[in-house]
Structure formats: structure tokens, C-alpha cells
Amino acid sequence: MRGGGAGEKLHHKEANVAHGAAVYGGAGKGAKSSFLYGLLLYVVLPVLVLYFVVIAASQFYNPRCSPEGNVAAAARFMVAKPNVSLARSLNASSSSPPPPPPPVAKPRLTAEEAPTGLRHIVFGIGASASLWQSRKEYIKLWWRPGRMRGFVWMDRPVHEFYSKSSRTGLPAIMVSSDTSKFPYTHGAGSRSALRISRIVSETFRLGLPGVRWFVMGDDDTVFLPENLVHVLSQYDHRQPYYIGSPSESHIQNLIFSYGMAFGGGGFAISRALAEELAKMQDGCLHRYPALYGSDDRIHACMSELGVPLTRHPGFHQCDLWGDVLGLLGAHPVAPLVTLHHLDFLEPVFPATPSRAASLRRLFDGPVRLDSAAVAQQSVCYDRAHQWTVSVSWGFAVMVVRGVLSPREMETPMRSFLNWYKRADYTAYSFNTRPVARQPCQKPHVYYMRGSRMDRRRNVTVTEYERHRVKHPACRWRIADPGEQLDSIVVLKKPDPDLWKRSPRRNCCRVVSSPKKGKDRSMTIDVGVCREGEFAKV
The missing domain is CATH 3.90.550.50 (Spore Coat Polysaccharide Biosynthesis Protein SpsA; Chain A)
Known part of the structure; x- marks a missing residue:
């Protein structure tokens, strides 16, 4: 009986040892699996998520994202020490104004919609x-x-x-x-x-x-x-x-x-x-x-x-005879479009050899420089000399002793005859006035002799020379323009939009006038009337 008990104990002990080994061996394998699962869950998976987020935020894979948005997204996912240069670039981009919108293309006009030319x-x-x-x-x-x-x-x-x-x-x-x-x-x-x-x-x-x-x-x-x-x-x-x-x-x-x-x-x-x-x-x-x-x-x-x-x-x-000075010297406030019957009129500029050559001077100069303003009248006064000045731009300047109102100066003077030569002043279809109401007020006429463009100042420069004809004797104390004034210079900026505004005469200003014994010229500035400016008598 004692021998059997010892063998039984020995067998039981071996069984326990085998069971313990099995138990401890299973516990070791479970620990290894838990470690791998933890590594996958806490290390690899976040790295993959971060990788895909960065890729999705990049401009190459998502063109809708702006460069500023990409930088901000990258900054949110950075865990390292902040980059100072990146922060500065972010501040600069956030403070800069947004880019201007692209220009809106104007619709092209059809041939029928194009302005008349x-x-x-x-x-x-x-x-x-x-x-x-x-x-x-x-x-x-x-x-x-x-x-x-x-x-x-x-x-x-x-x-x-x-x-x-x-x-x-x-x-x-x-x-x-x-x-x-x-x-x-x-x-x-x-x-x-x-x-x-x-x-x-x-x-x-x-x-x-x-x-x-x-x-x-x-x-x-x-x-x-x-x-x-x-x-x-x-x-x-x-x-x-x-x-x-x-x-x-x-x-x-x-x-x-x-x-x-x-x-x-x-x-x-x-x-x-x-x-x-x-x-x-x-x-x-x-x-x-x-x-x-x-x-x-x-x-x-x-x-x-x-x-x-x-x-x-x-x-x-131009159903007229003679000198067209009165008509062009006080042209209506409207663009000059045509002239006719030139063979029956004196040359526009008296000193030229022919009528065609006279008109060539007009076309080569004033018409080329500022067609809209040709023959447009301006009225002003040289108060130092008590003269009335009427500028018909590109054609002639008239200087009259005394002060004549703009209402009188804008009425054409009868330097011409009616188509029916025997007819009197009532036979015109427009208002006229005599050349002078008294001898002392016969105008001194200065015809345009040259014109040019001063591109530095963007002004036209037209020069006018006195037409030397005999004037009646006068005892007025007012200075005689013919004795003091030989030439006139008119400065005017080109104004192609003149007739796109409401009709109005330009204003003129006497910039300088002749001084006795010295300068025998006058300078006049012509242009759009300034606020409150008018031809005050």
C-alpha cells in the first residue's frame, strides 16, 4: 500500500508540473499578442491617419484649397517646435489685401451697334x-x-x-x-x-x-x-x-x-x-x-x-458775295460742317494767292488740330486798354475799341452782300449788324497765319497777324489797337468732346496785352468756361 501511494504521488506531481508549464506557456503567448495589437493601435494607425490628412490637404490633390489654407492645415497638425519663419509668412499672407478681381471683358459690339464713323x-x-x-x-x-x-x-x-x-x-x-x-x-x-x-x-x-x-x-x-x-x-x-x-x-x-x-x-x-x-x-x-x-x-x-x-x-x-469774315467770325454755336460758293467769295485768308490755297491753310492747321473748335467764337475784354476781343478760333481775332456786349458781338456783321446784290439788310435769313456803328469801332482784324501743337503742354498754339487796311480817323482817348498790337497768340487745349456737351461758347481770357513801346503782342487763353466764369461786360 505504501509503494502504491508513492507512485501515485509521483504521477500527480508530474501532472501538476505539466499543467503549470502549459499554463505559463499560454500566458507568454497572450502577452506577445497584446503588445503587437497595442503597437498597431497607438503608433501605426495615427501615423497613417496623419499621412492621409496631410495628403488630402495638399494643393496638388485638392486644387480648391488655397495656399494659405494649406499652410494653416499643416500648422494644425505640427507637433514639433513652432517654425518662426512659417508664422511670419502666415501673418503676412493674412494681412495682405485680396487679389483684385479679373477685369470683366466688354462685350464686342456688332457692326450695326458700332458708333457712326x-x-x-x-x-x-x-x-x-x-x-x-x-x-x-x-x-x-x-x-x-x-x-x-x-x-x-x-x-x-x-x-x-x-x-x-x-x-x-x-x-x-x-x-x-x-x-x-x-x-x-x-x-x-x-x-x-x-x-x-x-x-x-x-x-x-x-x-x-x-x-x-x-x-x-x-x-x-x-x-x-x-x-x-x-x-x-x-x-x-x-x-x-x-x-x-x-x-x-x-x-x-x-x-x-x-x-x-x-x-x-x-x-x-x-x-x-x-x-x-x-x-x-x-x-x-x-x-x-x-x-x-x-x-x-x-x-x-x-x-x-x-x-x-x-x-x-x-x-x-453761302448765298453771299464778298468777305465771309462776318459769317465765320460769329459762327453759330454748332460745328462748322460745310462751305459753298467759294468762287463767289473772297479768299478766307486775304493774303493767300488763291481760294484753294487759303482753305489749305485752314485744313492743314486748325482742322487737323481740333476740327470741332474751328470758327467757334469766344468773347472777352482787355480791361487795361478798354478793348473788346472776339476770337473765332483757327480763323481770325477781332479787336474793337470800347466795350461791346457779347449779345452784339455774336451777331454777324455785314462784311458781305446778299445773293441779290440790290437787296438791303432785311434780305438775310438771320440777324446781322453793321460792321461798325461809328468809325472808331471798326474792328481791327488779325487773321490766322500759323498753327502748331505744343505737346509738352498739350495745347494748340495759333498765331494771328494784323490785316493792314486803312482805318478812319478817330479822336477817342481809348488806345488804337492798330498802333500797339501787331500779333496775337491764342492757346487752347484740344477738345474733341466739345459737341458731346450742351452747346455753349468757350470762354477766353487775356493773359497778356501789349505794353507801349515794348511788346506789341497779345496772348489769349481759350477753353471751357470755369465755374462762375462768363463774358462779363
Whole structure:
């Protein structure tokens, strides 16, 4: 029994040892697994999360994020010592103003919406072969090859008919179609009135693209193109318009009509009206065989169409004789558009060798420098000498003894004669005044002799020289301008927007006046009236 108990004890002991080994061996394996799980949970997983967050915040993978946002995101996830340079860059980026918004692109205007320019006007010039050699010099003054469109309509071919217009510096030559089928019964007129009256219709039928206005004139009509463009741009070419001016002669207007645009002064017909005229004009001409000229035939057709004359004072028929000083020296407050009948008027500048050369001085200088201001009047006073000064910019300056009111100075003086020479001052269609109410107040005239642009000061400089003619004796104590003043300089800034504002005369200021025995010149500044400024008597 003792032997059996010992063996049993030994077996039990071995079993316990084996069980303990198994228990301790299992505990060791569990500890290792727990360590790996902890390492994965607390070390690897946060690193992966941080990695994906940084990648997601980068600009390459998320273009919507701004650079400032990326820097801020990186700063939130940094656990190391703060970076001073990074903090400074953050402060600088936060304090800098936001970038300006990109400029908004202006919508491009269509061809129909574009403002009216020279390219939208086509000219029709009525001419005759017999007068062409002298009259074409007037056309060369204002015609601009390559920039303008138009035709000279002849009764028969001339030399330029066979040449390219680019070589001649003139519009293309066209020969009017036959008008023998139309009746003409006026005893004192010419059948050429029939073909000239059809120029607008014939030009319309050519089908030129982009034409908004058809402008009619004679071969001795001189246009100021920029001023014409401004006038026509005020009207809608898609509506029927008939724009021009009657005669300066009251008698002429009574014979023809105050509602008629005189053709020599030029007139404009909108495209809408030209289209209607072309449809009915041939029939209209058959109904008025007894009329005298071309412009009254056009007027008769306008009356049938029911379109009245839109009057503009810048178109000048110039039914006058003699010196145009009175008309241009007190021009209406409106752009000068045309001049006509130049062969019946004295040269614009008396000292020039010919009428065309006289106008060339005007076009090469003032018209080129500031077309809008040509012949625009300003009135001011030299109080030291008690002189009245009237500036017709680019043309002439008149200096008068004593003080004459602006109301009197803006009235044209009768330096010319009526188209009907025996008619008196009541035969004009506008107000006039005598050249001088008394001998001492006959104006001293200074005509423009030169002009230039001072680009440093951005002003035009026009110089005027005294026209030396004999003046009547005068006993006034007021100084005689002819004895003290030889030349005048006028300074003026170009003002292309002059007629985009309400009509108003410019103001002038006498900057310096002659001193006895020393300086014999005067300097005048002309420009937009300042606040509270006016021509105070």
C-alpha cells in the first residue's frame, strides 16, 4: 500500500508540473499578442491617419484649397517646435489685401451697334466736265483716300475717269445715267438738274455694304469730315432723316422754300430714307417738270414721302458775295460742317494767292488740330486798354475799341452782300449788324497765319497777324489797337468732346496785352468756361 501511494504521488506531481508549464506557456503567448495589437493601435494607425490628412490637404490633390489654407492645415497638425519663419509668412499672407478681381471683358459690339464713323458715310458729288479742272482742287482739300467712300457723278467722262482713285487723290468718277426720258420745262434752268437729283438713288443702287448715310454736295462744296460725322451720329440712320439747311438769303428761301436743304450747302439722307427715295424718285421726277434745280426736286419727293427737313446751322449754302469774315467770325454755336460758293467769295485768308490755297491753310492747321473748335467764337475784354476781343478760333481775332456786349458781338456783321446784290439788310435769313456803328469801332482784324501743337503742354498754339487796311480817323482817348498790337497768340487745349456737351461758347481770357513801346503782342487763353466764369461786360 505504501509503494502504491508513492507512485501515485509521483504521477500527480508530474501532472501538476505539466499543467503549470502549459499554463505559463499560454500566458507568454497572450502577452506577445497584446503588445503587437497595442503597437498597431497607438503608433501605426495615427501615423497613417496623419499621412492621409496631410495628403488630402495638399494643393496638388485638392486644387480648391488655397495656399494659405494649406499652410494653416499643416500648422494644425505640427507637433514639433513652432517654425518662426512659417508664422511670419502666415501673418503676412493674412494681412495682405485680396487679389483684385479679373477685369470683366466688354462685350464686342456688332457692326450695326458700332458708333457712326466715316466708313458709314458715302458721298455723292455733283460735277460737270466743263468746270472739273478748277473745282477738283476744292475736293482734294477735304477728301481722304482710303478712309472715305464716295463718287463724283459727271455728265461725261474726264481724264480721271480712266485712272484709279488712289492715284488721283479724288473719289472715283462715275457718269450719270441717261435722263432724257424725264421732262424738264423750266425756261431758265438746265436739264443737268435731273441727273444731279438722282445721285442719291443711283448711289444707293450700287449696294455698298455698311452705308448708313448718303451725303450730297456740289464740286465746290467743302466738307469738314469729323464735324459731319459728329452731326450724323446724333441721329438714327434706321429712321428717315433729311438733314441740311436753307439759304442765307431770305429771297432765295421765299423763291424755293425754307423747308428745303440747299444742295450746294450739302445735305444728308439716312439709309432708311434713301431706300424709300430710290423706289419712288423716277415717278416723282415725272410729276415736277417745271422745277428749277436738283435740290427742289429732292424736296418735292421728300414732301411726298412726308419727311421734313431737319435743320442744322453748320451747313452753309453761302448765298453771299464778298468777305465771309462776318459769317465765320460769329459762327453759330454748332460745328462748322460745310462751305459753298467759294468762287463767289473772297479768299478766307486775304493774303493767300488763291481760294484753294487759303482753305489749305485752314485744313492743314486748325482742322487737323481740333476740327470741332474751328470758327467757334469766344468773347472777352482787355480791361487795361478798354478793348473788346472776339476770337473765332483757327480763323481770325477781332479787336474793337470800347466795350461791346457779347449779345452784339455774336451777331454777324455785314462784311458781305446778299445773293441779290440790290437787296438791303432785311434780305438775310438771320440777324446781322453793321460792321461798325461809328468809325472808331471798326474792328481791327488779325487773321490766322500759323498753327502748331505744343505737346509738352498739350495745347494748340495759333498765331494771328494784323490785316493792314486803312482805318478812319478817330479822336477817342481809348488806345488804337492798330498802333500797339501787331500779333496775337491764342492757346487752347484740344477738345474733341466739345459737341458731346450742351452747346455753349468757350470762354477766353487775356493773359497778356501789349505794353507801349515794348511788346506789341497779345496772348489769349481759350477753353471751357470755369465755374462762375462768363463774358462779363
